[in-house]
Amino acid sequence: MSAAIYSARRLLPLRSSWSRPVTTAWSMPLRAKISNPLFLAKAEMATSAPDDVLFEVNRAARIVNLNRPRKLNALNESMISKMTPRITEWAKSDTAKLLIIRGEGGKALCAGGDVAALLNIPATESTTFFTKEYALDYILATYPKPIVTFMDGITMGGGAGLCMHTPFRIATEKTAFAMPETLIGFYPDVGASFFLSRLDGELGTYLAVTGERLNGFDAYFAGAATHLVPSAKLKDLEARLTELDTVEDFTGSSKYNAVINNAIDDFQADVPADYKFFYGGDNRKTIDACFKFETMEEITEALTRAAGAGDEFAKSTLDTINLRCPLSMKVALAAVRKGKTIDILETIKDDMFIAAKFMTEPDFHTGVSYRLVEKETGRANWQDATNIDVVRKFWPNGTNGVPESLQAEFDKLDQLGQDRPADQVAYKEYPFHNGLPTEKEVEQFVLGEARNSGPFLPTKEEVVEYFVTEYRDKIGVREKVAEILDRKTQIVKGHEDEQLINWV
Structure with missing residues (x-):
């Protein structure tokens, strides 16, 4: 692909405090023997x-x-x-x-x-x-x-x-x-x-x-x-x-x-507080x-x-x-x-x-x-x-x-x-x-098919905390898992104050 190709969708503005200096990395050609x-x-x-x-x-x-x-x-x-x-x-x-x-x-x-x-x-x-x-x-x-x-x-x-x-x-x-x-x-x-x-x-x-x-x-x-x-x-x-x-x-x-x-x-x-995928x-x-x-x-x-x-x-x-x-x-x-x-x-x-x-x-x-x-x-x-x-x-x-x-x-x-x-x-x-965790991983945990997932339906909070721990508090895990759960699960009516979720 050529350098001149760009997508039709305008890039979303990044609301972040990151600086953007252009740095020139030190480089020296390596003239190693190729055998x-x-x-x-x-x-x-x-x-x-x-x-x-x-x-x-x-x-x-x-x-x-x-x-x-x-x-x-x-x-x-x-x-x-x-x-x-x-x-x-x-x-x-x-x-x-x-x-x-x-x-x-x-x-x-x-x-x-x-x-x-x-x-x-x-x-x-x-x-x-x-x-x-x-x-x-x-x-x-x-x-x-x-x-x-x-x-x-x-x-x-x-x-x-x-x-x-x-x-x-x-x-x-x-x-x-x-x-x-x-x-x-x-x-x-x-x-x-x-x-x-x-x-x-x-x-x-x-x-x-x-x-x-x-x-x-x-x-x-x-x-x-x-x-x-x-x-x-x-x-x-x-x-x-x-x-x-x-x-x-x-x-x-x-x-x-x-x-x-x-x-x-x-x-x-850090992921900006107002970021939305x-x-x-x-x-x-x-x-x-x-x-x-x-x-x-x-x-x-x-x-x-x-x-x-x-x-x-x-x-x-x-x-x-x-x-x-x-x-x-x-x-x-x-x-x-x-x-x-x-x-x-x-x-x-x-x-x-x-x-x-x-x-x-x-x-x-x-x-x-x-x-x-x-x-x-x-x-x-x-x-x-x-x-x-x-x-x-x-x-x-x-x-x-x-x-x-x-x-x-x-x-x-x-x-x-x-x-x-x-x-x-x-x-x-x-x-x-x-x-970050894949959607399939989250689905398997919610359905009890993953390692360390039990036979009982979890709450959203339990799912999020599991992946935060499993991924060593990696940046973005909490946000991605929460987005998946909001889109792919629903509350099971009539159970524990309606906090348990199931995959849809």
Whole structure:
């Protein structure tokens, strides 16, 4: 995704006392020897832009600093070709215990892939860019050591791919997170269908189809981020993380994960007293009711009915959908539905296949030209997708097989994990959960299906206090659990002064 793409919904003002200084992190290129011959050729391709990504070693930490601030750190092939071998080598190092990914300039971690550069090259070459990008995303998603990503500023598209599969995702007051690909005739790639399909309810479906954004607080409450830290504290947090080399080497273990999680929690910001999760409450009820269907036609009909009944959020969502590419939305919906049932490896392979197909679609060229080159803001001239069977067209099947060149890329992904257990390289659920409680966790506790939940119905206060204790008083737990309970439970009449609740 390009740095120039923004969501139609205006970011909510953040009522906070956080300061917003722009700091320039100290950086020095690390010229370590790269011994793996499989990556030498790729690294040599990047010599034309030696400083677009910088690498640092600081005690236990290995740091990747995206360094194209004028382009909002948008990814290009040069950056990907540098990061892939270096990150791969660090995975093998006994002295490297932690990977940190951040962006230079104070405005973005990464605004996406530089897709405008793909307009004037053959489809085979643009496909090569995406396969390299997704291979890097897969390496990060299955990395044997903890990764901390600083989502400080714009984190969209390809930038989201660098962070959303990692165990520690730090949002700040400047974060703007989105997968806005349906606005340019593409679809939510970089493994997004795996991540989005595992968010609460139908929120991930909504974000995939509409491309709407999450600000820092919303990203944290939605689960896109695992922590919320003021931007001004990131430098101090990084210094703390580099000091964790004094801890016994538990790299990859749950104990080391807890050490890092607790360290980050020490820097977290308070949630403003007047903060309200934009995608909670009635808005979330509309999302769950309207985006639960299997076709875009059904989703649009449900939104239309809700809008007709006076639902303003449904009306604005219809306006948003009208601007998006119909084909892209259909593919996005199908991808999220399938993504919920498959593992991370299959997800990345699907992305490689789908992206290759999109490179030959007129909508991709129409959307990128309209939005990123011409800088227009209205509705692009999309093709009619009413009768397009996206599952048959964009996923491998008997008549739509994997080409030999792409199969070779699939084989490379398989080789990356051949010496590791399958549950580490082809998992169906993320190995670590460091964010706020999920809606499913709250439901299981209320219904007595969770660990430490009893056979009796609880009160709201009991549920909230359980999760506050279970999550060590993590910032935002109380607020998120309370929002879930207000929306998803009701008082059981006739019991103990009508304080007991049940799930609805």
